[in-house]
Amino acid sequence: MPRQIYQVKMSLSGVRPPVWRRVLVPGGYTLDRLHRVVQHAMGWRDCHLHSFEIDGRQYGAPDPDGELALRDELDVRLDAVLGKGSRFQYVYDFGDWWEHDLVVEDVFAADPDDRYPTCLAGERSCPPEGIGGPPGHQVLLAALADPAHPEHRSMRDWVGDRYDPEVFDPGRAATLLRHLC
Template sequence: MSRQIFQLRISLSGVRPPVWRRVLVPAGYTLDRLHRVIQHSMGWRDCRLHSFEIDGLQYGEPDPDGELALDDELDVRLDEVLGKGSRFQYTYDFGDWWEHDLVIEDALTADPEERYPACVDGERACPPEGVGGVAGYQLLLAALADPAHPEHASMREWAGESFDPVAFDAGRAGTLLRRFC
């Protein structure tokens, strides 16, 4: 029996230069598993709230207090609500409000020699958690790029010496996906 695999492109909205990933996921994954794929492929730490919007419906972890009207992401399989060409959104961190545009670029037959999910391509590092959304990230990039910028030293210290905004390693992201998703 062959399994269907969705090829998804995940793009961080409003960020220039673009931050994006291309991942392969089983079409039978539920939205909660796709959430983990997005977290690990993008480089987020999964310490904030999130939601999906598909055809005007909101999905996520149900709010026990009922303040957020979300359908349970555990109950929704990708292949039940999406197909090749589908576009939908994922929002992470309701404070910084990171919007991700997702497109199912293709529907493929699983390669029996491959392990899924897999990250096959992408560009640029994910912004650091708590940077202040798109505007904060643009300030960080400007400060890091200019040693004469008044906030260069403090932003470098805050982001850490190892943060490189142009770095992305699809192989490392793929390893994380196989380990945690």
């Protein structure tokens, strides 16, 4: 049987305008590898805790202190817990609480000429780490859009001149996924 490929759309919850990505991921990937796909496709730096919630169960990296009741994401393959139409959540950074809604849009046989994972599409830049979650992101967008905003200069200095909230390059994300996952 050929490898199964999952087409997954991930959307950042509570963020307007929408920030989303569409990726193709092998069904044999563990949730740990899917975590890395989300990180690279979205543009996060993987410097905070994360978890998945699938059918009411929490998955993530095991907590050595035992405070978080998470099932080990290294032990769970996508094709064992998800199918076409499955909806689930991924939370990154328990302080800023970046919640991602994920949906398996399709499942199909791998094309032997294609490399996976890859990013097909998406819109807008990932919010910067440490901005304060969706509310902080809204303040950032308002400040950057209005040169008269009292925080315009400090926010621009903080994110740098190269940050553009409207820009996303799926080709760059696909290259990162091929090299880093």
